[in-house]
Amino acid sequence: MALKYSRQRELIKNFLMGRRDHPTAEIVYKNVRQQNPNISLGTVYRNLTLLADRGEIQRLRLGDGTDHFDADISPHYHFICRECGCVQDLRMDAIDGILDGARQHFDGQIAGHITYFYGTCAQCSQGINS
Amino acid sequence: MALKYSRQRELIKNFLMGRRDHPTAEIVYKNVRQQNPNISLGTVYRNLTLLADRGEIQRLRLGDGTDHFDADISPHYHFICRECGCVQDLRMDAIDGILDGARQHFDGQIAGHITYFYGTCAQCSQGINS
DNA sequence: TTCCTTGCAAATCGTTTGCATAATG
DNA sequence: CATTATGCAAACGATTTGCAAGGAA
Numbered sequence: 479m480a481l482k483y484s485r486q487r488e489l490i491k492n493f494l495m496g497r498r499d500h501p502t503a504e505i506v507y508k509n510v511r512q513q514n515p516n517i518s519l520g521t522v523y524r525n526l527t528l529l530a531d532r533g534e535i536q537r538l539r540l541g542d543g544t545d546h547f548d549a550d551i552s553p554h555y556h557f558i559c560r561e562c563g564c565v566q567d568l569r570m571d572a573i574d575g576i577l578d579g580a581r582q583h584f585d586g587q588i589a590g591h592i593t594y595f596y597g598t599c600a601q602c603s604q605g606i607n608s
Numbered sequence: 609m610a611l612k613y614s615r616q617r618e619l620i621k622n623f624l625m626g627r628r629d630h631p632t633a634e635i636v637y638k639n640v641r642q643q644n645p646n647i648s649l650g651t652v653y654r655n656l657t658l659l660a661d662r663g664e665i666q667r668l669r670l671g672d673g674t675d676h677f678d679a680d681i682s683p684h685y686h687f688i689c690r691e692c693g694c695v696q697d698l699r700m701d702a703i704d705g706i707l708d709g710a711r712q713h714f715d716g717q718i719a720g721h722i723t724y725f726y727g728t729c730a731q732c733s734q735g736i737n738s
Numbered sequence: 739t740t741c742c743t744t745g746c747a748a749a750t751c752g753t754t755t756g757c758a759t760a761a762t763g
Numbered sequence: 764c765a766t767t768a769t770g771c772a773a774a775c776g777a778t779t780t781g782c783a784a785g786g787a788a
Contacts, residue, residue, distance in 0.1 A: 481767080482766075483768095484767085516769090516770075518769070518770045520772090524769085
């Protein structure tokens with residue numbers, strides 16, 4: 479399917495590229511809306527899904543019930559705070575070596591792994607929130 | 609909160625202990641129903657949540673949109689098939705060593721990690737399904 | 739009798755979808 | 764013109780919740 483330009487999609491992607499906090503669709507919606515008050519939630523979802531499918535952005539499922547999106551598609555890991563729910567990038571070496579261990583006693587084909595970390599972020603650790 | 613006995617809860621936990629395929633709430637419901645036709649979906653959800661909160665069972669979020677449950681609470685890893693959606697246990701050594709790398713350049717407190725693997729299960733690889 | 743549990747139905751939440759219209763190539 | 768994208772609202776699937784009635788301690 480050939481892709482056609484759309485201002486909405488451009489706004490969405492640009493917004494995402496300017497953030498490091500891995501916003502949810504709802505947050506993308508609220509923000510992009512300030513530049514295009516007519517944009518609908520459905521369009522935001524459609525474009526986020528489309529961009530993720532094309533590999534232009536990353537969809538993060540961190541078990542908190544809502545998807546987060548990241549314009550940084552380079553392989554890296556994430557941390558989610560169990561207190562405030564914030565999501566942060568983690569600077570660390572790739573751990574794809576764990577695939578070897580997983581394949582050891584397994585019959586099927588393991589294509590990859592999903593790994594993310596959880597705990598208490600720096601701000602919450604200091605009791606700034608709460 | 610003191611816990612009181614309930615036949616429904618017992619049935620649910622027993623069913624789960626007899627399975628290795630990490631069923632969803634819906635599947636638990638359909639099966640337990642055969643022994644107690646009056647049980648409601650809400651009760652199944654309530655008890656699964658309660659048991660998971662008490663650590664008697666494990667709730668698995670593998671990104672397929674629905675939670676799976678596992679009566680085996682010993683630490684182990686999981687694999688989810690992208691073709692048929694089945695979930696299987698993975699025999700492999702613990703990889704908690706990855707926590708060290710994650711903590712290296714991180715300010716907050718990392719309590720743990722969630723890791724699971726995906727790909728094509730043995731059955732689907734052989735084209736048995738499809 | 740206390741209070742945890744249940745069944746039922748309605749409600750919630752995040753996300754998707756149908757459809758007629760608008761914009762792009 | 765052919766096709767893709769949009770806004771809107773309705774539809775969805777999974778899960779939660781309020782409430783009155785039932786069961787355990």
